[in-house]
Amino acid sequence: MKSNVNICLLFLLLFTACNKEELSAEMAAYVVVNGYNGGENGLEIAIDTTRYTAFTKIVQSAGIIGFGTVYTYRQGQHEQILTVRDTATKQVVFSKTVDLSAAKVAINFTYVDGKTTEYTPPAVDTATNKLLFYVNFPEDEAPFDMFLYRKDASTGEELRYYLAKDVKPGSWITVNYLAAPGFETTVALSNTSIYFTKAGTTDQWAFRDNESVSRMSAGGLYLPVTGEKGLVQPYYLLPKVWQLEHARMFFYPGRAK
Numbered sequence: 013m014k015s016n017v018n019i020c021l022l023f024l025l026l027f028t029a030c031n032k033e034e035l036s037a038e039m040a041a042y043v044v045v046n047g048y049n050g051g052e053n054g055l056e057i058a059i060d061t062t063r064y065t066a067f068t069k070i071v072q073s074a075g076i077i078g079f080g081t082v083y084t085y086r087q088g089q090h091e092q093i094l095t096v097r098d099t100a101t102k103q104v105v106f107s108k109t110v111d112l113s114a115a116k117v118a119i120n121f122t123y124v125d126g127k128t129t130e131y132t133p134p135a136v137d138t139a140t141n142k143l144l145f146y147v148n149f150p151e152d153e154a155p156f157d158m159f160l161y162r163k164d165a166s167t168g169e170e171l172r173y174y175l176a177k178d179v180k181p182g183s184w185i186t187v188n189y190l191a192a193p194g195f196e197t198t199v200a201l202s203n204t205s206i207y208f209t210k211a212g213t214t215d216q217w218a219f220r221d222n223e224s225v226s227r228m229s230a231g232g233l234y235l236p237v238t239g240e241k242g243l244v245q246p247y248y249l250l251p252k253v254w255q256l257e258h259a260r261m262f263f264y265p266g267r268a269k
Contacts, residue, residue, distance in 0.1 A: 037087045041112035043094070043119075045079040046259045047131065048148060048248050050124035053100040059083050059110075060092045070099065076250055076259045077121075085112055094119065096128075106130075118263035122248070131261060133244045140188045141236045144246035147208075149181040149219055155211040156180070156218035160195050160230060162204040171195070178211045184246070189236060196238040204230040208256075225251040228258060234267060 049055050055071035057064050057079055064070075064081065071077045085092060090113040096106035106128045110117045120131040134142060145158070160173040173192035179185050195204055208218040208226045217226035228249075236243050246261040 038084050039087055039090070039112070040082055040084045041090075041115050041117055042265070043079075043081055043083050043110070043112075043117045044263050045077055045094075045096075045119045045121075046248070046261045047077040047120050048122045048124070048250065048259065049073060049075055049077055050122065050148075051098065051105070051126070053098050055105065055123070056097045056099050058095050058097065060085075071096075076248065076257045078259055083112065096121075096123075116263060116265055120246070120261040131246065133246055133262065134186070136242050136244055137188070138242045140190055141241060141243040141245070143175065143187040143189045143235070144244075145176075145185045145187070145249060146183070146246070147181040147185075147249045147251075149251050152219070153180050153182065154218070156208050157211055157213070158185075158206060158208050159214075160192060160204050161207045162194070162200065164194075165203070172214070175206070191236055191238045191240065195230075195235070198237055201233075201235055201237070202231040206230050206233075219251040219256070224254055225256050228256045233258075233260065234264075 043059065045057060049071045051073055053073055055077070057069065057071070062083070064079070069079065069081075071079065083092075091109055091111055094108050094110050094117075095104050097104050105123055106121055108119065108130075110119070120133075122129050122131065133144070155178045157177045158175045158179070160171075160175065162171050163169070164171065171194040173195055175187045175189070176185050195201055205227050207214075210216040210218055217223050219226045233247065234245070236245075243264070244262060248259040248261055250257045
C-alpha cells in the first residue's frame with residue numbers, strides 16, 4: 013500500500029512539474045520604437061527590468077530614434093511597461109504599458125523641449141496609401157517641393173513624380189499615393205531618390221542649399237509598389253550636417269518596419 017502511495021505521489025509531482033513548465037513557456041514579441049530625440053542627452057529604453065544599455069541601443073541626443081528588439085516573456089505576462097529614460101538625469105521621459113500578445117509592438121514618439129508626444133498614425137484608407145512626412149528644420153521655414161526622381165539607365169530619360177509642392181517644414185505633410193508611373197517596382201525604387209528643392213525649382217536644394225541634406229534614397233523607405241493599397245507610412249526627416257536622416261514610423265512585419 014505504501015508503495016502505491018509513493019507511486020501516486022511521484023506521478024502527481026511529475027504532472028505538476030509538466031504543468032508548471034507549460035505555464036512558464038516563453039513567448040516572444042518584436043518591439044520597435046521610432047521617432048526623434050530632441051533632448052541634450054541620450055535616451056535609454058527598458059522593457060520591464062530589461063535595460064538596453066549597449067551603445068548601439070542608446071538613442072543619441074538630437075537624433076533619430078530607431079530601436080528594435082525581440083523581447084521574450086513568460087506566458088501570461090504579456091503586459092509589460094516600456095520606459096524611456098534620460099541617460100544623464102535618469103528622468104523617465106516616456107512610459108507606456110504595452111501588450112506583447114499581438115507579437116508586435118510599434119511605438120512612435122518625439123521628445124522636444126522636454127515634452128514627449130506620442131504619434132498616432134491616421135486611419136487606413138483601403139482605396140489608397142497614405143505617406144506622411146515631417147521635416148524638422150526650424151532654421152529655415154521657406155517652402156519647398158518634394159518629388160521622386162530617377163534617370164532611366166537605358167534611355168537617359170529623367171523621371172519625376174511630385175509628392176508635394178509649396179509645403180513647409182514643421183508640420184505633417186500627407187500624401188495620398190499609389191505607385192507612380194516609372195516608380196512601380198522595388199527595382200525602380202532602388203534606383204530612385206526623393207529630392208527636396210526650393211518651391212518652383214528642380215535644381216535648387218531646399219535645405220542649406222546643400223544636396224547631401226536635401227535628397228535621400230527611396231530604396232530604404234519601402235514605398236508602395238503596384239497593387240499595394242491601405243498602407244500608412246509616416247516618416248520623420250531630420251537634415252543633419254552631412255545627410256538627411258529619417259525614421260520610418262510604421263511597422264509591417266515581413267515587409268518593413
